[in-house]
Every structure is written in C-alpha cells, then in structure tokens.
Amino acid sequence: MNTQAVWAIYRFEMARTGRTLLQSLVSPVISTSLYFVVFGAAIGSRIEEVDGVSYGAFIVPGLIMLTVLTQSISNASFGIYFPKFLGSIYELLSAPVSFFEIVIGYVGAAATKSLMIGMIILMTAGLFVPLQIDHPVWMLIFLVLTCVTFSLIGFIIGIWADSFEKLQLVPILVVTPLVFLGGSFYSISMLPPVWQTVTLFNPVLYLISGFRWSFYGAADVSIELSITMIGVFLASSVAIIWWIFKTGYKIKS
Amino acid sequence: MAGATQDKDTSKAIVRISNLSKVYDGGHTALKDVTLDIADGEILALLGPNGAGKTTMISIICGIVTASGGSVTVDGHDIETDYRHTRSLIGLVPQEITLEPFETVSRTVGFSRGLFGKRADKGYIEKVLRSLSLWDKRNDKIVTLSGGMKRRVLIAKALSHEPRILFLDEPTAGVDVELRKDMWKLVRKLSDDGVTIILTTHYIEEAETIADRIGVINRGELLLVENKDTLMQRMGKKQMEISLHSPIDAVPDALASYRLERANGGSTLIYTYDTKAERTGITKLLADLNATGLKLRDLQTRQSSLEQIFVDLVRSSS
Numbered sequence: 001m002n003t004q005a006v007w008a009i010y011r012f013e014m015a016r017t018g019r020t021l022l023q024s025l026v027s028p029v030i031s032t033s034l035y036f037v038v039f040g041a042a043i044g045s046r047i048e049e050v051d052g053v054s055y056g057a058f059i060v061p062g063l064i065m066l067t068v069l070t071q072s073i074s075n076a077s078f079g080i081y082f083p084k085f086l087g088s089i090y091e092l093l094s095a096p097v098s099f100f101e102i103v104i105g106y107v108g109a110a111a112t113k114s115l116m117i118g119m120i121i122l123m124t125a126g127l128f129v130p131l132q133i134d135h136p137v138w139m140l141i142f143l144v145l146t147c148v149t150f151s152l153i154g155f156i157i158g159i160w161a162d163s164f165e166k167l168q169l170v171p172i173l174v175v176t177p178l179v180f181l182g183g184s185f186y187s188i189s190m191l192p193p194v195w196q197t198v199t200l201f202n203p204v205l206y207l208i209s210g211f212r213w214s215f216y217g218a219a220d221v222s223i224e225l226s227i228t229m230i231g232v233f234l235a236s237s238v239a240i241i242w243w244i245f246k247t248g249y250k251i252k253s
Numbered sequence: 254m255a256g257a258t259q260d261k262d263t264s265k266a267i268v269r270i271s272n273l274s275k276v277y278d279g280g281h282t283a284l285k286d287v288t289l290d291i292a293d294g295e296i297l298a299l300l301g302p303n304g305a306g307k308t309t310m311i312s313i314i315c316g317i318v319t320a321s322g323g324s325v326t327v328d329g330h331d332i333e334t335d336y337r338h339t340r341s342l343i344g345l346v347p348q349e350i351t352l353e354p355f356e357t358v359s360r361t362v363g364f365s366r367g368l369f370g371k372r373a374d375k376g377y378i379e380k381v382l383r384s385l386s387l388w389d390k391r392n393d394k395i396v397t398l399s400g401g402m403k404r405r406v407l408i409a410k411a412l413s414h415e416p417r418i419l420f421l422d423e424p425t426a427g428v429d430v431e432l433r434k435d436m437w438k439l440v441r442k443l444s445d446d447g448v449t450i451i452l453t454t455h456y457i458e459e460a461e462t463i464a465d466r467i468g469v470i471n472r473g474e475l476l477l478v479e480n481k482d483t484l485m486q487r488m489g490k491k492q493m494e495i496s497l498h499s500p501i502d503a504v505p506d507a508l509a510s511y512r513l514e515r516a517n518g519g520s521t522l523i524y525t526y527d528t529k530a531e532r533t534g535i536t537k538l539l540a541d542l543n544a545t546g547l548k549l550r551d552l553q554t555r556q557s558s559l560e561q562i563f564v565d566l567v568r569s570s571s
C-alpha cells in the first residue's frame with residue numbers, strides 16, 4: 001500500500017477545499033438559513049407537529065442529507081473530473097499507485113469535506129430550532145456512511161463524465177429530485193397511500209428516514225431497513241468502482 | 254571505475270520493449286511490433302514525424318496507455334504485473350502542459366513526490382527547484398507562470414521523486430534558445446548522475462547534440478536505432494551513386510576493395526568515401542569500373558547528413 005500517495009492525494013484535494021473554504025461553507029449556511037426562514041418559519045407555522053416534533057426541527061435531518069448528498073457527489077465528481085479535463089491525470093496513471101489508493105485519496109477528501117459541511121449545517125440549524133439528537137453515535141454513523149457512499153458515486157460520475165454538462169446532469173436530474181421526494185421536508189405518512197408506495201422505491205427515503213430516527217427516534221421505515229439500504233448503496237458503488245478498475249473503463253486508452 | 258566507460262554500461266538494458274503494438278479504440282494502429290532495448294544510463298533520442306507513435310510508446314511504458322500486444326520490462330520487471338516497481342523508477346515529462354492552474358509551484362512538485370511514494374524532502378525539492386531556476390517562483394500559482402516556466406515545473410515534477418529513468422516528450426518544443434541550452438545542460442548533468450534519458454524531438458540538431466543513440470520512428474514502426482557516432486561517421490562522408498545501364502547481381506570481385514553497396518535492385522552502386530581523406534579513390538574506382546566493362550548511365554555525389562538519413566528513411570517507409 002502506497003500510503004504516501006494516498007496521503008498526498010488527500011492533502012492536495014483538501015488544499016483545494018481550503019482555498020475555496022469560504023465559498024464551500026458560506027453557500028450551504030446561507031441556503032440552510034433560507035430553508036429555515038421559508039419552510040421552518042413561514043410554512044412551518046401553519047403545519048402541525050410531525051411525528052411529535054415541530055416542523056422546523058423535523059426538516060433538520062432532511063436538510064442536512066440534501067446538502068451532504070449533493071456536496072458529496074459534486075466534490076468527488078469534480079475532484080477526479082478536473083485532472084481528467086486538464087490532462088494532469090497522466091501523473092496519477094503513471095504513478096506507482098493502485099486504483100484503490102486513488103479512490104481512497106479522492107473519495108476520502110470529498111467525504112471529509114461534505115462531513116464538515118454537514119456539521120456546519122447542523123450547527124446553523126441549532127441557531128433556528130432547539131436540536132435534539134437521541135442517538136448521536138448512530139447519527140454520526142449515518143452521516144459518515146452517507147458521505148462516503150455518495151462520494152463514491154460522485155467519483156464514478158466523475159470518471160464517466162466527459163463534459164462539464166454530464167458532470168452536472170446526474171446531480172440535477174437524479175439526485176436532487178430523489179432527495180426532495182425522499183421525505184426531506186415531510187413524513188411520507190402525510191402523502192396519499194398511492195404515493196406512499198411509490199416513495200418506497202426511492203432509495204434516498206431510507207437514508208433520510210434512518211438519519212431522522214437518530215435525531216428524534218421516529219422513522220418512516222424501520223431503522224434496520226435504513227441501515228441495510230445504506231449497505232446496499234455502498235456495496236453497489238464499490239462493485240462499480242471495482243468493475244471500472246478491472247476494465248480500465250474510460251481511464252486508459 | 255575508469256574514465257570514459259564509467260557512465261555507460263550499455264550491456265545492461267534497463268528498458269526492454271518486445272514486439273510492442275498498439276491499436277487505439279478507433280482502429281488506428283499507432284505502434285507496430287516495436288522491439289527496442291534501452292541501455293542503462295544512455296541518452297536515447299527518438300525522432301519521427303507527427304503522429305509517428307513516439308508519445309504512444311512512452312505512454313505505454315509509463316502506464317498511461319495499455320498496450321495491445323507485446324511486453325515491456327523495466328529493470329527486469331514487467332510494467333503491468335509489477336507496476337509499482339517499474340513506475341517508481343520512471344519520471345515523465347509529458348508533451349502537453351497539463352498542470353493544476355491554481356496550485357503553487359512547490360505544492361504541485363511536492364504532490365508528485367508523495368504520489369510516487371517518497372517521503373517529503375524539502376532539501377531535495379529545493380535543489381530541484383533551484384536547478385530549474387524555479388526557486389524564486391515556488392510560492393507562485395502555476396497560472397501566473399510563462400509557458401517555459403510551466404514546462405520547467407513539469408520537469409521538476411518528474412524529477413521530484415528521484416527517477417532512474419526520465420522520459421522527456423518534446424522537452425524543447427516552444428522553448429527559447431537560452432532555455433533549450435539550459436535543458437541540454439540539465440540532461441547531461443542527469444545523465445552524468447546515471448539517469449537513463451529517453452527524449453523525443455523534432456529537431457535533428459538536438460538529437461545530434463545530446464543523444465548517445467538515435468531512434469527513428471515512422472507510422473508506428475521503428476526504422477532505425479543506431480549510435481550517434483556511427484551515424485555521424487556516415488555524415489562526415491560523401492556518397493557517390495553510380496547508375497548502371499543494366500542491373501548486376503553481385504559486385505564484381507575486381508571492385509571488392511571499394512566496399513560498394515548495391516541499391517535499386519542492382520542498378521545502382523553506392524560508393525562511400527571520406528571527404529577529409531587525402532585520396533578519395535574516385536579516379537581509381539572509375540578506371541576499375543571501366544575495366545570491368547560495366548556501362549555507366551549517370552553519376553551523382555551527395556553529402557549524407559543525419560537530416561538526409563532521416564528524410565530518406567521516413568520517405569521510403571511511407
């Protein structure tokens with residue numbers, strides 16, 4: 001294992017984050033605050049408590065998930081797409097590093113950044129609503145697993161994309177809708193029965209539900225199911241990464 | 254070790270390329286059955302027109318492109334099964350300038366060192382940056398550097414992990430005279446330190462100046478690899494082409510001492526002579542030719558230069 005290389009990639013990527021730290025952190029903080037103003041205060045005041053929590057507090061886990069998912073994907077996909085775009089990927093390919101090490105370096109850095117953002121949002125949320133976290137350890141496990149899994153997915157997208165348009169396609173076309181429809185801002189019990197069933201096919205629902213459970217102890221689906229689903233996500237991403245590695249898909253000519 | 258032989262132990266190949274071929278996805282054949290041994294410590298210059306396959310060959314050895322056939326070993330290890338070993342020995346300066354624009358020089362170079370599994374070594378990096386006149390620029394962002402400086406950053410990256418083999422893909426393309434001379438100096442210095450250097454160039458003069466051996470590639474085929482000195486010897490000589498009325502199967506015994514080469518299926522004889530020698534032997538050759546009864550149609554002399562050799566080779570293979 002070339003740990004020096006993993007560390008070099010990680011630090012290089014984190015340095016990029018450091019340079020753009022202000023933008024990286026300011027924008028989620030602002031958008032979270034806006035969500036609280038609009039959904040929490042304006043709309044929330046007309047909505048009764050959901051599952052025994054005030055609406056403002058209810059949307060905190062969903063908001064964090066929304067940002068963490070999008071950030072993980074965009075950080076990781078950009079991280080590997082950029083050297084591809086610049087051509088500086090030649091160096092990664094000619095270095096004595098395995099694909100696995102490259103993945104750890106890039107995905108590790110992307111996941112770290114989204115974890116940081118997730119924490120910042122949690123703290124920002126604390127300014128608007130009283131926070132209650134019933135299962136802090138589980139909360140952290142869910143958060144870390146989500147950051148890692150979606151950074152892996154982002155990495156795959158970055159490898160697949162051969163234009164900036166494609167790079168943004170998946171997050172806009174797939175991820176954002178899934179997150180919005182996955183119960184970020186509502187409990188699925190608020191939906192008509194047909195839509196409840198449809199929503200059960202949305203994988204993101206299980207993440208948000210599990211995450212919310214770690215806060216308030218209430219969930220749309222069972223916690224075991226949530227954990228299983230994260231495992232499935234993680235395993236599929238790893239499998240795809242492994243396949244890319246085996247076939248050299250889109251990395252080497 | 255004694256003087257002249259100290260640096261080049263050409264008996265030991267550090268890179269062995271065997272029957273290497275590459276067909277790109279689009280179906281284009283970029284390399285055809287190339288076999289080449291690169292000696293430990295030598296400076297090999299690869300010449301060839303655009304699209305000849307030089308970059309493809311280098312990219313395969315470095316791990317950027319996958320070969321379609323054949324094999325390469327570096328220091329006795331296969332580049333695919335033992336890539337960690339082979340790649341750690343190799344530094345690559347790519348043809349295109351590809352750098353992260355918003356990084357600083359020293360971070361970019363330090364990153365390369367780490368990527369190749371070496372511990373950070375400020376002293377060594379400083380030495381490299383100083384030798385490339387980049388030390389003053391170490392905290393500058395890449396985007397603020399001139400083209401020539403960016404190229405030097407690429408070289409610094411390649412040297413950052415102390416490679417034993419250095420590939421320079423057109424290091425002097427778009428580089429001013431001053432910097433070109435500096436690069437030659439650097440290449441010699443590295444070579445003196447025992448680094449094997451493979452460079453590609455479009456400047457024949459450049460190959461002449463710094464290389465120990467010269468290889469010519471065209472359309473994916475290696476047409477020639479020869480010691481520069483052997484080539485230079487040919488250059489100091491002139492050739493006389495003797496066109497005959499009718500082709501002959503063999504050079505008559507009476508002319509054996511002239512070491513004539515037959516060309517064009519026997520209808521041309523080529524006599525190579527040293528212009529600096531007191532006697533060129535032309536008069537005597539013509540007299541002896543006459544005596545054999547061969548009928549001449551035309552006579553022509555030409556200076557063979559490396560340039561001429563190159564142009565001829567490339568033309569005849571196309």
Ligand SMILES: Nc1ncnc2c1ncn2[C@@H]1O[C@H](COP(=O)(O)OP(=O)(O)OP(=O)(O)O)[C@@H](O)[C@H]1O
Nearest residue numbers: 253277279281283302303304305306307308309310
């Ligand atoms: N990624 C690729 N996909 C398809 N064809 C390629 C690719 N890279 C190179 N080629 C083709 O392979 C051939 C050899 O290219 P290569 O870059 O090795 O040439 P070269 O000798 O380095 O030329 P130059 O002197 O212009 O740098 C060219 O015809 C080129 O078009």
Ligand SMILES: [Mg+2]
Nearest residue numbers: 307308348422
């Ligand atoms: Mg080239």
